[in-house]
Amino acid sequence: MDGDRPSKILIVDDHSENRKLLASIITKHTDHQIVTASGGKAVLEHIEDERPDIILLDIMMPEMDGFQLAKILKAKEKTRDIPIIFITALDSEEDKVKAFEYGGIDYIIKPFNHREVLSRVNAHLVAKRHLEQITEFNETIRYELSISRQIQKNFISLKELHDGGLSVYTRYIPKEEISGDIYDVIKVGDGKFLCFIADITGHGIPAALYTMMLKSSLEKQIRNPEVPLSPSGVLLELNKELCETLIPGFFITAFLMIVDLNTMRCVYANAAHPAPLFYRASTGEFVTLPVRSTILGVKKSLEIAEESISLEQTDKILLYTDGITEMTGDDSRILGENSLREIFASNSAASGNELLDKMMGDILAHSADKTWDDDVTLMEIEFSPKE
The missing domain is CATH 3.40.50.2300 (Response regulator)
Structure with a gap:
């Protein structure tokens, strides 16, 4: 000895x-x-x-x-x-x-x-x-992770937002101390808002570090006058930077939309992210916003398509990460987009925090062990015209 x-x-x-x-x-x-x-x-x-x-x-x-x-x-x-x-x-x-x-x-x-x-x-x-x-x-490690979680929690601080005719409600649950999910809503003009959600490969420390890098990069691109303030323009610039910084094996899915309450119109682009769900209040119709391009951070040369949709008062859009739809049930089946749409529809009479609380309860009820299998983010956005 x-x-x-x-x-x-x-x-x-x-x-x-x-x-x-x-x-x-x-x-x-x-x-x-x-x-x-x-x-x-x-x-x-x-x-x-x-x-x-x-x-x-x-x-x-x-x-x-x-x-x-x-x-x-x-x-x-x-x-x-x-x-x-x-x-x-x-x-x-x-x-x-x-x-x-x-x-x-x-x-x-x-x-x-x-x-x-x-x-x-x-x-x-x-x-x-x-x-x-x-x-x-x-x-x-546990102590440092708890500090890291608090830092990330402060970094991803949006819980609820009301600005003009835009209302945003969120639920964010990391599987571990820290998460690979990130989301934000940024005001980019009078009555104009950029809404963003992304998911980095995996979870834990590496994914969490990339979320902070991604948020900083997003804010930088928005402030850059040489970058077109459009969903595809911002995502393309993010992709260029991610290709330089992500290590092999990591990639990012992202959905970005710009809402204009002056025209009540939303323009969006999707980089391989789960398609958001759109609820048209006047007709009771539920549709997906499925325009998808490839993942970010792998190929420098990308084409990212844009699509737009008109908005009406009390319409709702639901953004989420795949920790929701890939949750495994007792029968080993994942929840899936169709079941999520049904949960959204069955609770659509509610709004805001009440809607998300009911949805989270129904989603968790599907889980085999009543716990979350992955990082989970849910963002519900409601609209009314700018006065």
């Missing part, structure tokens, strides 16, 4: 000769600190103050045997992670199995070989330290 910090080893045995023998074996070859106890009662009185790195535990002891002590220690939050090596004269298969069932990590039979005891103790101490390092690393 050269180079390792000394460990604290607790030896529990009702015979002082056995305690002394084990202590001498360990201290002769290591710098480990030895603590001894003659029984379970003494251990329970002091173990939280004298927390050992490992316990060498006899089984046959008066008042409280080793199995009983192990059961108590494994039931306590502060002691359940302390490794226990049983050292005993009991050699039956039943006792060995029982020892492991009560939380032991090893079983040494008396009389024992000195080198074997030392090797087993050292091996388990090394394993414990590796586990502690992994646990510490995981705690650091």
